[in-house]
Amino acid sequence: MTSEPVPSSRVLVTGGAGYIGSHVLHALADAGIPAVTIDNLSTGRRQAVPASVPLVEGDVGSPALLDEVIREHGVDAVMHFAGSIVVPESVEKPLAYYRNNTVSSLTLLDACVRHGIDKLVFSSTAAVYGAPERVPIDEDAPTAPINPYGASKLMTEQMLRDAGAAHGLRSVILRYFNVAGADPAGRTGQATPVATHLIKVACQALLGQRPALSVFGTDYPTPDGTCIRDYIHVSDLADAHVLALLHLRRGGDSLILNCGYGRGASVREVVRTLESVSGETVPATLGPRRAGDPPQLVSAAARIRERLGWVPKHDSLEEIVRSALSWERRLDQERAGRDGA
Numbered sequence: 606m607t608s609e610p611v612p613s614s615r616v617l618v619t620g621g622a623g624y625i626g627s628h629v630l631h632a633l634a635d636a637g638i639p640a641v642t643i644d645n646l647s648t649g650r651r652q653a654v655p656a657s658v659p660l661v662e663g664d665v666g667s668p669a670l671l672d673e674v675i676r677e678h679g680v681d682a683v684m685h686f687a688g689s690i691v692v693p694e695s696v697e698k699p700l701a702y703y704r705n706n707t708v709s710s711l712t713l714l715d716a717c718v719r720h721g722i723d724k725l726v727f728s729s730t731a732a733v734y735g736a737p738e739r740v741p742i743d744e745d746a747p748t749a750p751i752n753p754y755g756a757s758k759l760m761t762e763q764m765l766r767d768a769g770a771a772h773g774l775r776s777v778i779l780r781y782f783n784v785a786g787a788d789p790a791g792r793t794g795q796a797t798p799v800a801t802h803l804i805k806v807a808c809q810a811l812l813g814q815r816p817a818l819s820v821f822g823t824d825y826p827t828p829d830g831t832c833i834r835d836y837i838h839v840s841d842l843a844d845a846h847v848l849a850l851l852h853l854r855r856g857g858d859s860l861i862l863n864c865g866y867g868r869g870a871s872v873r874e875v876v877r878t879l880e881s882v883s884g885e886t887v888p889a890t891l892g893p894r895r896a897g898d899p900p901q902l903v904s905a906a907a908r909i910r911e912r913l914g915w916v917p918k919h920d921s922l923e924e925i926v927r928s929a930l931s932w933e934r935r936l937d938q939e940r941a942g943r944d945g946a
């Protein structure tokens with residue numbers, strides 16, 4: 606490594622080898638915005654990172670590594686994706702979640718302040734709202750997480766607010782609803798080893814990679830008895846990140862924005878849509894409720910459009926499930942190629 610900073614500003618993307626981070630790295634590369642990523646590859650994959658982006662393998666909780674990367678690459682802004690994301694696991698191992706999500710974020714914020722970086726885009730979650738009293742949920746709704754994952758993210762939001770007031774660190778906090786689908790060009794997708802998200806699990810069941818999808822609860826107070834979620838295509842979410850970065854680079858103020866389409870789909874609707882795009886049946890069993898699932902989570906979606914001028918391009922459940930299925934088929938072929946080699 607050289608000791609002189611390079612002249613062009615790069616955005617530091619933490620967790621860029623993961624599902625959402627890798628889509629954002631591709632979106633940044635497509636927009637001609639230089640980036641560097643730190644990832645410890647705990648759930649991410651090296652091959653998800655675009656060839657043009659330097660991947661520094663290491664932990665975002667290391668102050669020395671952050672110092673080195675920020676100096677070496679002339680970092681002027683940060684997008685923070687690295688973290689642990691499985692809700693039930695956060696209930697079993699809360700301290701691990703507070704360490705990897707909250708404590709590591711504290712280390713990162715500290716590094717930003719130390720290096721005079723005043724722009725940060727943060728991956729938050731609708732889980733900060735807990736089980737909301739009303740849908741659609743707007744950004745001013747009360748935050749009341751019902752699991753350590755959501756609490757660990759809300760604590761980081763609080764640190765960002767306080768660091769903004771004290772140190773001028775401006776942030777865009779993006780609260781994602783249910784992220785799904787894959788890059789339409791097939792460059793990346795969700796490849797994390799533990800699949801728990803509905804659309805990925807349903808695709809895996811359809812392809813015979815698991816015996817069946819278990820539908821978690823059919824007695825919810827919703828029209829068909831199954832839970833309703835606001836599914837957002839990961840490529841639209843990636844575009845929102847690029848817009849958030851540009852907003853901060855223009856000198857824009859701190860924002861908290863929901864990321865969703867403002868429209869819900871039930872578990873049964875998701876399954877039907879997957880069946881209609883594939884022409885095949887999803888093997889499914891009707892099971893009991895999963896602990897901690899609110900009946901409905903739907904975003905109030907106006908603010909992000911107003912503040913960032915975000916216009917979704919893939920706003921259809923068909924497109925989301927089609928891209929997720931074709932990504933799952935691609936992973937299948939990759940595995941078959943490896944096994945055959």
Ligand SMILES: NC(=O)c1ccc[n+]([C@@H]2O[C@H](COP(=O)([O-])OP(=O)(O)OC[C@H]3O[C@@H](n4cnc5c(N)ncnc54)[C@H](O)[C@@H]3O)[C@@H](O)[C@H]2O)c1
Nearest residue numbers: 620622623624625644645646647648649664665687688728
């Ligand atoms: N997937 C969703 O539906 C969803 C919803 C809301 C919020 N989020 C948030 O979005 C972010 C990205 O989620 P994802 O779905 O892409 O998950 P992911 O597991 O695919 O990506 C996380 C990446 O961070 C890396 N990582 C984890 N801990 C690290 C550490 N300490 N140091 C360096 N790298 C580390 C992992 O190797 C991985 O590449 C997370 O912060 C998550 O909480 C995701």
Ligand SMILES: O=c1ccn([C@@H]2O[C@H](COP(=O)(O)OP(=O)(O)O[C@H]3O[C@H](CO)[C@H](O)[C@H](O)[C@H]3O)[C@@H](O)[C@H]2O)c(=O)[nH]1
Nearest residue numbers: 730731732781782783801802803806819820821832898902
């Ligand atoms: O095998 C499965 C998996 C899920 N579901 C159901 O499908 C819906 C969606 O579940 P996911 O696990 O895909 O997503 P969650 O809604 O639980 O949570 C996700 O979306 C949240 C915001 O809406 C947070 O962002 C959180 O981090 C993220 O994991 C839920 O009703 C769930 O009960 C099933 O029926 N069977």
